[in-house]
Amino acid sequence: MKMQKTGYIKLHRRFLTSQVRKLNSATVCLFVDLLLLADQNGQIITSLTELQKVLGIGSKHTILDALKQLEKVSTVSVVRKPFLQITVPNFSVYQARSCGAKNAPNGAENAPEAVQKMHRSGAENAPLQIHKVQVPYLDFKNNKNIFISKNLKLNFQNPTTDLERLALFYLQGTDHPGLKKVNNNEILNAAVRMDIAHFETILANCRDLKQAEACVARYVRQARGTYSLYYLACQINSIRQEVESEELKNG
Numbered sequence: 367m368k369m370q371k372t373g374y375i376k377l378h379r380r381f382l383t384s385q386v387r388k389l390n391s392a393t394v395c396l397f398v399d400l401l402l403l404a405d406q407n408g409q410i411i412t413s414l415t416e417l418q419k420v421l422g423i424g425s426k427h428t429i430l431d432a433l434k435q436l437e438k439v440s441t442v443s444v445v446r447k448p449f450l451q452i453t454v455p456n457f458s459v460y461q462a463r464s465c466g467a468k469n470a471p472n473g474a475e476n477a478p479e480a481v482q483k484m485h486r487s488g489a490e491n492a493p494l495q496i497h498k499v500q501v502p503y504l505d506f507k508n509n510k511n512i513f514i515s516k517n518l519k520l521n522f523q524n525p526t527t528d529l530e531r532l533a534l535f536y537l538q539g540t541d542h543p544g545l546k547k548v549n550n551n552e553i554l555n556a557a558v559r560m561d562i563a564h565f566e567t568i569l570a571n572c573r574d575l576k577q578a579e580a581c582v583a584r585y586v587r588q589a590r591g592t593y594s595l596y597y598l599a600c601q602i603n604s605i606r607q608e609v610e611s612e613e614l615k616n617g
Contacts, residue, residue: 385439393432395597408457424560428594522554528575539586564595571602580609
């Protein structure tokens with residue numbers, strides 16, 4: 367799969383009221399990821415294994431379940447053999463250049479419409495605080511720091527750090543079968559190894575462990591059995607804001 371290293375995609379505000387937005391959070395995040403990965407024709411040619419590695423998703427079942435949900439609402443079409451080919455219908459139409467963008471400076475013809483408007487009109491009519499943000503590119507093949515060391519082990523028998531406590535809280539909340547095993551520390555470490563960076567992201571964006579646990583609990587309720595810490599980490603700021611709103615209501 368050839369990843370797009372630079373550029374922008376457009377996402378209309380009508381997405382907030384679309385059928386996709388009403389699906390579970392894991393499916394919504396995968397759809398946005400597919401938009402970022404798609405070529406100019408709206409296609410991604412890949413495999414489940416490659417997609418899992420590129421997106422940092424712990425389970426292939428999470429991807430398969432999300433793709434099925436997106437197919438049900440006719441948002442993507444999927445061909446599974448001889449390789450995984452995902453197509454976003456009308457992608458090239460939605461992402462087409464806007465009129466008048468040909469002379470926009472600094473490659474702005476590929477920027478979102480709001481940014482193009484700033485260039486065309488001198489920004490006098492543009493909303494405040496509109497920023498151009500490049501799509502991040504992660505070199506998973508050459509950057510070994512992206513992956514968590516196999517030597518890192520959490521102590522689930524006697525957790526002393528916020529990372530260990532949050533990981534255990536998540537496993538308990540999702541009723542992980544490894545919790546019922548005797549001497550289960552190795553089993554539980556294997557279960558969360560790919561998600562340690564996501565736990566750290568959640569903790570870094572929350573006020574304290576208690577708020578991080580509240581965010582995890584809220585996500586687990588919304589996910590309806592399809593759990594992926596990658597998607598929670600992507601949405602942590604919005605979920606934290608929801609948790610803070612509840613805290614204000616409850617005094």
